[in-house]
Amino acid sequence: MEIKEIFEKQQVNKKELRSSDAAFRKKKLRLLEKVIMERREAFRQALRQDLNKSDVESDMTELFPVVSEIRFLRKHLANWMAGDRVPTPFYQFGGSSRIVYEPKGSSLIISPWNYPVNLSLMPLAGAIAAGNTIILKPSEFSPATTEVIKSMIQETFDEKEIAVVVGDAEVAKTLLELPFDHIFFTGSPAVGKLVMKAASVHLSSVTLELGGKSPVIVDETADIELAAKRIVWSKTINAGQTCIAPDFIMVHHAVAEKLIQALQKEFDQWLTEDGKNHPDMVRIINERHFDRLNALVDDAVERGAHLCSKHYANRENLEIRPNILKNVSPDAAIHGEEIFGPFLPVYEYESNDSLIGMLSEMPKPLALYIFSKSSLNKRQFVKQIPAGGVVVNHGLLHFTNPHLPFGGVNNSGLGSYHGWHSFLAFSHQKSVLNYWAPFSISDIFKVPYSPFMRKMADWIVKKL
Structure with a gap:
């Protein structure tokens, strides 16, 4: 299927995912962990083929960080999705305040070759936890591992939710021309600048995991x-x-x-x-x-x-x-x-x-x-x-x-992830102020402003 067709299908489906509950997302995370572990040996062989990684290094630097992250996300997801109550100033008496975490929507993840499992599937797990649709583009420079990731995702998830697109820089350029709600990129600062420039066209939010000395x-x-x-x-x-x-x-x-x-x-x-x-x-x-x-x-x-x-x-x-x-x-x-x-x-x-x-x-x-x-x-x-x-x-x-x-910070990156911060990277923090009282301080400040109102405003500015 063409890239734009996949994107359009995910644009429709992201509206359904927005209302998905913790049980639904945790089920997907559990399934992701299951299929990763089932392909443990396939990943080991692919990583040896691409980079000559030993089984120990593959387990400890590629697979363990991913399954550990998935388990952490599942454990805490329901609490995170419940949102946070925050204080309401006394001059907003009659109201209550909270933060609701909603999915950013359609997300693009572009991952590198050096840790092709880890740096593809860790942000993927965060995007799933936050309730997003995902297009993942792994690196073409680690082809054996990319093929295992692609076949695993295709056999496990509907592409209207999660899809893998494989290709070179031209494919990445095509993807970056689409109006994703969030782009997560791991790579060099030089390419990170190009990603940020492309994202600016649609004002897409970005997480840039870069590098430096x-x-x-x-x-x-x-x-x-x-x-x-x-x-x-x-x-x-x-x-x-x-x-x-x-x-x-x-x-x-x-x-x-x-x-x-x-x-x-x-x-x-x-x-x-x-x-x-x-x-x-x-x-x-x-x-x-x-x-x-x-x-x-x-x-x-x-x-x-x-x-x-x-x-x-x-x-x-x-x-x-x-x-x-x-x-x-x-x-x-x-x-x-x-x-x-x-x-x-x-x-x-x-x-x-x-x-x-x-x-x-x-x-x-x-x-x-x-x-x-x-x-x-x-x-x-x-x-x-x-x-x-x-x-x-x-x-x-x-x-x-x-x-x-x-x-990172500035040249080494923008934004962060892992655990709660992965959930946050792919979520919008929506502020909600709910007034339950039939009156508020705004009832006092009505045009025309009386001398009393002017004195009250002066007192508020000086004292509160």
């Missing part, structure tokens, strides 16, 4: 061995192809060499005896991305950067060895561009003030990681360095907490 701070009080272990874990998951992966490290000069040695020791555990990547290491998604990463390293080295271990890259297998870079020039491309791969530049800083000044001038990142034992330093960094989210003495894990909003 997420810094790691390691201060002079940090547990260096622990920091190295957790930084390398965060960086090697998905071969660094993660929007919240540590992009670069800012380490206090007093512990810089100690940290680099500890990082190298941790990275070496991902290598085989002949110096190649461990078979469980995720590969680079495609040749274009592989060439981009190698060009970043070549450019950095030409400008004086030092690689802490021998560079290994196999274009045939799309393998790149994780590596640490020192002495990176400010004019190197890797200094300003999001890496999105297994390279980790390390810079030294002298003082908290100089560090905060430098990081505050950069585009606001999606994540900030702080390794420190100093309560003073932790408070200062959290308060004074802008970021979408912060993790102290670990990395990435805020993504898996359904009680925390996940999202």
Whole structure:
């Protein structure tokens, strides 16, 4: 069926979904969880085919976050849908106030290739919980996983409620020309700007989950061995192809060499005896991305950067060895561009003030990681360095907490999701003021305004 036909069918059906109750939506979420678990092995095989993801990494970074989110949504959905009573000012005596959450309507979800299950089905679950119709466009760069998602949705849901559309950038452009009520996009800031521009034509609301250069701070009080272990874990998951992966490290000069040695020791555990990547290491998604990463390293080295271990890259297998870079020039491309791969530049800083000044001038990142034992330093960094989210003495894990909003700020994104915030992202907060009394303060203020009314208005402005 043509894209416009699917859209028009969903436009009709969104009116019915608007009045759907919690039981109906929870049934759909339960069904979604069921069919995902039934295809667990199919997803594992597809993820290995697309990215060489091990079963463990597929389970823990793709499937677990999705089914965990679905269960959380089901558990709390009825309470959220009941709405919220809010206070009514005394000068509105005779009325009561509440917030009702209604579906935004027709939603478009455009998801990326790096976590093709997770970043497709988590926002999908939120849109279902909020009562929307959905067109999902997974990435064409992870075709095996996209095919599993497409067949699963087609076999499970009526396309008047949920449909999957597959294709390249031209298909995405066609979708973005349609007047969706909400667009949820995960990808790069550059493409995010195009999505926002397209949405502005119809004044569609947007959630943009983007990226940027997420810094790691390691201060002079940090547990260096622990920091190295957790930084390398965060960086090697998905071969660094993660929007919240540590992009670069800012380490206090007093512990810089100690940290680099500890990082190298941790990275070496991902290598085989002949110096190649461990078979469980995720590969680079495609040749274009592989060439981009190698060009970043070549450019950095030409400008004086030092690689802490021998560079290994196999274009045939799309393998790149994780590596640490020192002495990176400010004019190197890797200094300003999001890496999105297994390279980790390390810079030294002298003082908290100089560090905060430098990081505050950069585009606001999606994540900030702080390794420190100093309560003073932790408070200062959290308060004074802008970021979408912060993790102290670990990395990435805020993504898996359904009680925390996940999202960026400005260049790293607009809006947030996960748990309650997923429901909210796909809902309109409708304010309702219900007057039950036969009188109100407006009965006093009627034209023509008497001297008493003028005095009353003056008193209200000054005193209330």
